[in-house]
Amino acid sequence: MFFSWREGNDDVYVTDLGGGHERRLTTHPAMDGAPTASPDRHTIAFASARDGLMQLFLMDADGNNQRPLLQSSFYDYWPSWAPDGSRVLFQRRDASGQFDLWSVAADGTDERRLTSLPRNEIGGSYSADGSTVVFAGNNGTGRDVWVVPATGGAPKVLTADACIVGTAPCVLASDVQPSWTPAGDIVFVSDRSGSNAIWFMSADGSNPQLVRDFGTASVAMPSVSENGQWITFVTDAHDPGGERNVYVMRADGTHLRQLVDRGDDLAPRFAGRS
Numbered sequence: 001m002f003f004s005w006r007e008g009n010d011d012v013y014v015t016d017l018g019g020g021h022e023r024r025l026t027t028h029p030a031m032d033g034a035p036t037a038s039p040d041r042h043t044i045a046f047a048s049a050r051d052g053l054m055q056l057f058l059m060d061a062d063g064n065n066q067r068p069l070l071q072s073s074f075y076d077y078w079p080s081w082a083p084d085g086s087r088v089l090f091q092r093r094d095a096s097g098q099f100d101l102w103s104v105a106a107d108g109t110d111e112r113r114l115t116s117l118p119r120n121e122i123g124g125s126y127s128a129d130g131s132t133v134v135f136a137g138n139n140g141t142g143r144d145v146w147v148v149p150a151t152g153g154a155p156k157v158l159t160a161d162a163c164i165v166g167t168a169p170c171v172l173a174s175d176v177q178p179s180w181t182p183a184g185d186i187v188f189v190s191d192r193s194g195s196n197a198i199w200f201m202s203a204d205g206s207n208p209q210l211v212r213d214f215g216t217a218s219v220a221m222p223s224v225s226e227n228g229q230w231i232t233f234v235t236d237a238h239d240p241g242g243e244r245n246v247y248v249m250r251a252d253g254t255h256l257r258q259l260v261d262r263g264d265d266l267a268p269r270f271a272g273r274s
Contacts, residue, residue, distance in 0.1 A: 001044070001271040002234075002246050003033035004263035012046055012063075014271060017230070017248060019259035025063030034078050037061065037271040038085050038106075044271075045069060045079035045088050056090055056104070061271070070108050078267075080125045082150070089114075089124045089133060101135055101148070114152050125179040126150060127203070134178045134186055142172040145188055145205070158205030162192050181224040187211075187231065189219055198222050198233065198253075212253035216240055224251065225270045232259075232268040 001014045010031040015022040026032035030050040037044055041061060048057045051068075054075045059066040070076060075093040082089070086106055091099045099120040104111045115121040119138035126133055130150055137146040137155065144162075148155040163170035173192035181187055181200070190199050190208075197213040217237040224231050229251055234244040243264040249256040 001035050001037060002260070002265050002268040003035060003046075004260070004265045006263040012044070013260075015246070015259055017259075019257070022260070023063075025059065026066070028066075032057075034267050035271075036080055036269055038081050039083055040085060041271065045081060047077045047079065047090075056088065068108070069106075070104050070111070072111075076102075078123055082126050083128055083130045089126060091122050091124065101133065103150075112152065114148055114150075115155055117146075117155060121146070121155075123177055123179075127180045128182055128184060132203075134180055136176045136178060143174045143176050145175045145178045145186065145201075147203075158186075158201070159188075159190075162190070162208070164192055165194050177221050179223050182226055182228045187222045187224055189222060198231065210253075211251070212249065212256070218244060220244065221267050223269045230270070232270060234265050234268060 003010050003012050010033045012025040012032050012035045028050045032048045035044050035046040044059050046057055047054050054077050056069040056076050056079050058069045076090050078091045080089040087103045089103045092102045093099050099122050100116055101114040101121050101124045117137050121135050121137045124133045124135035132147050133150050134147050144157050144159045146155045146157050159175040162173040164173050173190050175188055175190045178186050178188040184203050185200050187200055193213055195213055195215050196219045198211045199208055201208040214237055217235055217240045219235045222231050222233040230248050232248045235247055236242050236244045246260040246265045246268045247258050
């Protein structure tokens with residue numbers, strides 16, 4: 001599942017792991033994006049500007065029954081389900097232009113604010129046990145991976161001291177776009193190797209492991225399958241500087257395969273038990 005810019009608009013699409021049977025789920029003339037499937041695979045949360053301001057919506061897994069989840073006076077984006085399906089995490093831009101992480105019950109009630117760092121907090125996801133949220137944040141010194149209790153509390157930075165290899169004095173790495181793996185590790189994008197790459201690390205930020213280096217090509221938004229065997233992400237490795245498309249590879253960085261070959265794609269996530 002992903003969204004793609006085609007014919008002047010962003011819409012939500014699905015494709016299978018072999019790259020075939022692509023289907024378009026949204027056709028509204030406004031932007032639709034950032035889709036994520038509920039744990040039971042029956043419902044998709046997504047963001048849409050169809051009412052003027054970017055808001056959170058739901059639809060059935062086949063694209064039918066599209067309806068609002070939350071109607072606020074803010075810019076709400078990047079939904080992510082709690083593992084029990086009870087809540088949806090999202091990022092909200094306030095009147096000052098800053099993004100913070102919030103969550104809302106799956107019926108659209110009980111909004112809760114989770115973070116309020118001085119800089120933007122974006123791209124959150126729940127751990128497999130629902131206890132912790134990982135996100136990318138900037139406290140003024142650099143872009144790093146952070147965690148915060150899912151019920152709110154003090155955020156903790158995991159990657160603040162990582163340097164780009166070979167730099168002296170240290171040039172801080174950019175560590176971004178984290179998400180949890182089913183095994184409780186974190187997958188993220190970093191330039192700490194000196195180029196753009198996908199990495200794993202333990203839940204406490206220790207034991208960073210390079211999965212695959214993409215050199216000068218861009219790579220973004222990695223997400224691990226429920227069985228832990230595959231990573232999906234977007235990259236322009238086929239045409240550096242061109243449009244990004246959805247790829248998959250094994251969790252060890254092998255068997256790289258392009259699934260989509262048109263449009264400019266973002267936010268791929270597994271929607272089935274791959």
